[in-house]
Amino acid sequence: MAPATAAENALDTFVGRVQDISTIPAIALKVLDVANDPNSGAADLKDVLETDAALSARVLRCVNSSAYAVRTKITNLQQAIAYLGLKQIRNLALTASVSEMFRTxxxxxxxxxxxxxxxxxxxxxxxxxxxxxxxxxxxxxxxxxxxxxxxxxxxxxxxxxxxxxxxxxxxxxxxxxxxxxxxxxxxxxxxxxxxxxxxxxxxxxxxxxxxxxxxxxxxxxxxxxxxxxxxxxxxxxxxxxxxxxxxxxxxxxxxxxxxxxxxxxxxxxxxxxxxxxxxxxxxxxxx
Missing domain, CATH: 1.10.3210.10 (Hypothetical protein af1432)
Structure with missing residues (x-):
C-alpha cells in the first residue's frame, strides 16, 4: 500500500476532528438511518421524529404551509406521512434538523x-x-x-x-x-x-x-x-x-x-x- 499523501493526511486529520465533535444533529443521523434501511417504513420514521418534539412541530408547520395546499390542517406525523409520503417527510425532517448548523x-x-x-x-x-x-x-x-x-x-x-x-x-x-x-x-x-x-x-x-x-x-x-x-x-x-x-x-x-x-x-x-x-x-x- 502506497504511503498517504500530505493531502490525504490533512483530510483524515480534519475528518477526525469533525467525528470527535459531531456537527450534524443526532436526530438527522437517525433519520438518515431510517432512510438507508430498506426494511424501514413510515412507522419507523414517525418513531424517530417523535423523540424530538420541536423538530416534529417544525415539520408539521411546514406540511401545513401553502407549499402543500392541504385542505384540512394536519395535526400529527402519521397524517403527514400518509399525505406526503415517506421521502417528503424525510426531506422535511432533514432540512429542519440540518438547519441547526446555520443558526449562528x-x-x-x-x-x-x-x-x-x-x-x-x-x-x-x-x-x-x-x-x-x-x-x-x-x-x-x-x-x-x-x-x-x-x-x-x-x-x-x-x-x-x-x-x-x-x-x-x-x-x-x-x-x-x-x-x-x-x-x-x-x-x-x-x-x-x-x-x-x-x-x-x-x-x-x-x-x-x-x-x-x-x-x-x-x-x-x-x-x-x-x-x-x-x-x-x-x-x-x-x-x-x-x-x-x-x-x-x-x-x-x-x-x-x-x-x-x-x-x-x-x-x-x-x-x-x-x-x-x-x-x-x-x-x-x-x-
Missing part, C-alpha cells in the same frame, strides 16, 4: 452562513424540479442530494474558521472554489463532504452528488442522473445570485447539461421557474 450567523464578506443555507435549500428545490422534468422516478432523492451537496463548506467554516477566512479572502482571484480550497486546506469541500458522508452513512446517491457535483464527467456509477441534476441546479442557483460563498465561481457543467439532454432554452425556463418554486417552498428556508 458568521459574516466574512461576501460569505454568510445564512446565504450558504439559502443556497443549499435552493439547489435542493431546483434539483428536484429538474429531476421531475427529465423525468426521474427518484426526484425526492434529488432534493436531498442538493440540500447536502455543499455540506463540506459549512464544516470548513466551523472547524477551521481561521483558514476559512483566508479562503474567502482569495475569492476575488476568480479561480474555481475547489482549487482555492485545495491551496488553503490541502483538500476541497467535495472530498471532505464525501468522506464525512461515508462515515455518517449518507445514502449512496447523496454521497455521489457531494463528491462529484463539480466534476462528474468521469463518474460511471448508477447515480449519474442525480449528480447531473445537482450540478445543473448548482449552476442555475449561482447564476441567479444564490451562491454558496457569495461569489459565483461555478464553471458551466456541460457534461451534466448534455447528459440530461437540456437545451439552452430548457436552462432559461428552469431558471425562470425557480422563482415560483422558491416562493412556494419558502417555508423550507425558515425551518
Amino acid at each position: 450567523e458568521v459574516g466574512i464578506d461576501p460569505y454568510r452562513r445564512t446565504g450558504l443555507w439559502r443556497h443549499l435549500v435552493a439547489v435542493g428545490i431546483c434539483a428536484r424540479l429538474i429531476a421531475k422534468r427529465r423525468p426521474l422516478a427518484n426526484f425526492e432523492d434529488a432534493f436531498l442530494a442538493g440540500l447536502l451537496h455543499d455540506i463540506g463548506i459549512i464544516l470548513l467554516d466551523q472547524y477551521s474558521h481561521r483558514h476559512f477566512r483566508e479562503l474567502i479572502g482569495r475569492l476575488d482571484q476568480g479561480r474555481p472554489l475547489c482549487e482555492l480550497e485545495r491551496n488553503v486546506f490541502g483538500f476541497d469541500h467535495c472530498q471532505l463532504g464525501e468522506e464525512i458522508a461515508r462515515r455518517w452513512s449518507f445514502p449512496e446517491n447523496v454521497r455521489a452528488a457531494i463528491a462529484h457535483h463539480h466534476n462528474g464527467v468521469m463518474y460511471r456509477g448508477e447515480e449519474v442522473d442525480i449528480i447531473r441534476c445537482v450540478a445543473v441546479a448548482n449552476l442555475i442557483c449561482s447564476l441567479r445570485g444564490i451562491s454558496s460563498v457569495g461569489r459565483n465561481l461555478v464553471q458551466i457543467p456541460l457534461w451534466a447539461i448534455q447528459g440530461l439532454e437540456l437545451t439552452k432554452t430548457d436552462i432559461v425556463v428552469l431558471a425562470q421557474d425557480m422563482d415560483s418554486e422558491i416562493q412556494d417552498n419558502r417555508a423550507l428556508f425558515e425551518l
